Amino acid sequence: MSNTIQAPLIRAENLSRHYEVAGGLFSKSASVKALSNASFELYSGKTLAVVGESGCGKSTLARVVTMIETPTSGVLDLEGHLISPDNVLSDDERGQLRASVQIVFQDPFGSLNPRQSIGRILEEPLLINRPNLSAPERQVKAREMLELTGLRPEHYGRYPHMFSGGQRQRIAVARALMLNPRILVLDEPVSALDLSIQSQILNLLVDLQARLGLAYLFISHDLSVVRHMADDVMVMYLGRVVESGSAEAVFSSPRHPYTQALLSATPIADPTHQQKRIHLKGELPSPLNPPAGCAFNPRCWKRESRCISEAPLLEQTDGHKVACYFPLS
Amino acid sequence: MPLLDVRNLSVEFKTADGQFRAVDRVDVQVDVGDVLAIVGESGSGKSVSMLAVMGLLPWTATVSADAIEFDGEDLMGIGASRRRAIVGRDMAMIFQEPMSSLNPCFTIGFQIREALKAHLSLSRSQRQARAIELLEQVGLPEPERRLKAYPHQLSGGMSQRVMIAMAIACKPRLLIADEPTTALDVTIQAQILELLLELQQSTGMALVLITHDMGVVAETAQRVSVQYAGQKVEEQSVRSLFADAHHPYTHALLSALPERAHSKKLPSIPGVVPGQFDRPSGCLFSPRCAFADERCHSIPPTPKAAEYGHARCHYPLVDGVPGAQAQDPL
Numbered sequence: 281m282s283n284t285i286q287a288p289l290i291r292a293e294n295l296s297r298h299y300e301v302a303g304g305l306f307s308k309s310a311s312v313k314a315l316s317n318a319s320f321e322l323y324s325g326k327t328l329a330v331v332g333e334s335g336c337g338k339s340t341l342a343r344v345v346t347m348i349e350t351p352t353s354g355v356l357d358l359e360g361h362l363i364s365p366d367n368v369l370s371d372d373e374r375g376q377l378r379a380s381v382q383i384v385f386q387d388p389f390g391s392l393n394p395r396q397s398i399g400r401i402l403e404e405p406l407l408i409n410r411p412n413l414s415a416p417e418r419q420v421k422a423r424e425m426l427e428l429t430g431l432r433p434e435h436y437g438r439y440p441h442m443f444s445g446g447q448r449q450r451i452a453v454a455r456a457l458m459l460n461p462r463i464l465v466l467d468e469p470v471s472a473l474d475l476s477i478q479s480q481i482l483n484l485l486v487d488l489q490a491r492l493g494l495a496y497l498f499i500s501h502d503l504s505v506v507r508h509m510a511d512d513v514m515v516m517y518l519g520r521v522v523e524s525g526s527a528e529a530v531f532s533s534p535r536h537p538y539t540q541a542l543l544s545a546t547p548i549a550d551p552t553h554q555q556k557r558i559h560l561k562g563e564l565p566s567p568l569n570p571p572a573g574c575a576f577n578p579r580c581w582k583r584e585s586r587c588i589s590e591a592p593l594l595e596q597t598d599g600h601k602v603a604c605y606f607p608l609s
Numbered sequence: 610m611p612l613l614d615v616r617n618l619s620v621e622f623k624t625a626d627g628q629f630r631a632v633d634r635v636d637v638q639v640d641v642g643d644v645l646a647i648v649g650e651s652g653s654g655k656s657v658s659m660l661a662v663m664g665l666l667p668w669t670a671t672v673s674a675d676a677i678e679f680d681g682e683d684l685m686g687i688g689a690s691r692r693r694a695i696v697g698r699d700m701a702m703i704f705q706e707p708m709s710s711l712n713p714c715f716t717i718g719f720q721i722r723e724a725l726k727a728h729l730s731l732s733r734s735q736r737q738a739r740a741i742e743l744l745e746q747v748g749l750p751e752p753e754r755r756l757k758a759y760p761h762q763l764s765g766g767m768s769q770r771v772m773i774a775m776a777i778a779c780k781p782r783l784l785i786a787d788e789p790t791t792a793l794d795v796t797i798q799a800q801i802l803e804l805l806l807e808l809q810q811s812t813g814m815a816l817v818l819i820t821h822d823m824g825v826v827a828e829t830a831q832r833v834s835v836q837y838a839g840q841k842v843e844e845q846s847v848r849s850l851f852a853d854a855h856h857p858y859t860h861a862l863l864s865a866l867p868e869r870a871h872s873k874k875l876p877s878i879p880g881v882v883p884g885q886f887d888r889p890s891g892c893l894f895s896p897r898c899a900f901a902d903e904r905c906h907s908i909p910p911t912p913k914a915a916e917y918g919h920a921r922c923h924y925p926l927v928d929g930v931p932g933a934q935a936q937d938p939l
Binding site for chain 1: 796800824847877
């Protein structure tokens with residue numbers, strides 16, 4: 281990230297989100313560390329991908345960045361506005377900021393209101409955030425957006441059930457773009473779609489990014505999609521960032537054992553490719569009761585006593601950052 | 610003689626708007642020791658065709674076929690009790706969502722022993738011993754303790770291991786796995802696929818893997834059958850399919866994979882899979898096909914010879930371009 285001329289759209293510093301799980305009569309209350317000390321920067325026109333398995337905190341990160349949740353510690357700098365536990369924004373300011381960060385959800389069948397027409401779905405953000413616009417102006421904007429996202433003008437009056445999964449995802453993208461955001465959080469945008477539709481949506485996203493200079497926070501568990509889309513990658517495990525850097529560096533020379541295992545577990549669509557698979561023992565530990573030291577240590581094959589006693593920090597090595605005492609080369 | 614021989618299988622569903630053909634004249638042959646992958650997008654009929662073989666479709670379905678034979682026995686003419694004796698013992702199936710396939714009211718042990726009780730004449734203690742052995746075989750630690758666990762106490766990967774243990778309880782000769790890893794994380798997916806292949810090799814059973822993931826196909830299958838909108842459009846060995854796909858649909862599908870892309874813009878297939886009301890009259894893929902001509906739009910193609918991967922296409926591709934007009938293999 282040597283881009284010094286341009287200020288980042290998002291700068292996160294030690295961002296954490298912990299949830300208190302209320303204890304019952306006989307159990308003590310506990311804290312789920314859904315996200316711990318995540319730091320990153322996101323620039324306009326770039327894609328930062330967040331990868332990891334379920335429960336690794338990638339969706340919590342999306343919720344914090346879109347201001348659905350407030351961080352419990354750390355600082356989130358959105359275009360110069362600081363969001364932190366000690367700096368509560370006024371409702372007005374937050375409303376404006378929210379317009380510049382929009383989200384597209386995974387399931388296009390669950391994220392569109394079945395009782396609203398497409399036109400109404402697209403105009404709703406304007407109705408709330410741009411009260412000065414007149415109805416005809418809203419309609420003009422909605423129709424422009426339909427065209428931009430590859431939908432047809434006659435779709436304006438139709439209802440979500442009349443569309444296929446791919447088209448619905450286009451509608452969800454169109455809705456997210458209605459307020460001219462500069463940052464789009466894409467939470468597994470293509471995992472609910474069939475392969476032949478997936479490429480259409482990915483192309484649309486690439487195209488929109490080039491045209492509008494959007495910054496994407498791209499959350500996915502599909503590494504081949506991430507490799508295709510991302511400029512930078514952040515690998516998460518149990519709420520912590522274990523490795524981050526440029527997509528090129530992370531994919532070609534992963535240093536953290538978990539990243540290596542993840543890459544080796546991903547099936548490659550080439551039967552002639554002989555892959556040496558790293559066998560990970562066991563499963564993801566419960567975030568309620570994470571292992572001491574490095575969160576990955578119970579499944580790691582390079583574990584030594586130090587890994588069990590203290591947690592490694594994310595440190596710069598050549599090319600990218602790794603949180604491991606014994607990074608692989 | 611193949612272990613499973615399905616010829617000309619069609620399945621129609623009675624819907625409010627008339628008959629809907631979910632599976633359209635599909636052939637499936639599986640030999641002993643085979644690993645066959647059936648790939649296709651949602652709505653391609655890949656699950657329905659296998660459910661028809663297992664006899665698990667609801668009454669709204671009409672199954673018709675020239676033959677559905679398992680180990681020489683005709684599965685279409687047999688009665689319910691004979692079918693129950695075969696299904697679950699000689700052929701077994703595991704499903705996509707392990708969490709919802711297990712009964713939440715009973716322990717894992719009860720559910721595994723139930724399968725043994727239904728099909729084998731073992732004593733109570735023998736069944737318990739076999740259940741422990743099965744959990745060991747599928748790699749669950751502390752099997753004795755796990756047998757007393759309820760499904761909600763297990764993770765997705767562990768539940769799928771239990772499902773596999775139940776499926777292989779009676780040493781089936783054919784195991785059908787319907788999207789066994791779709792609901793699981795990648796590192797767990799790798800473990801489960803490895804387990805399935807290991808079991809397949811050690812017991813010599815045939816494995817039919819239904820999936821939509823081309824990566825899974827490439828890493829596990831020997832032979833691949835590609836389905837589109839209810840029809841089988843191509844069948845080849847896995848290496849030749851990935852090297853040279855003959856049907857335009859398979860070819861387009863493979864080039865739409867992000868990992869095979871050469872540029873930021875992915876080659877994509879326009880349009881969507883035809884549904885109940887917009888089935889084209891000619892080739893089903895013709896509205897989305899880059900090579901379709903007048904003939905494709907009007908005349909439904911028939912499967913071509915084996916050297917063209919049995920492609921259901923008038924102009925099967927060779928090295929990505931339509932080859933010389935292939936003759937019908939009659």
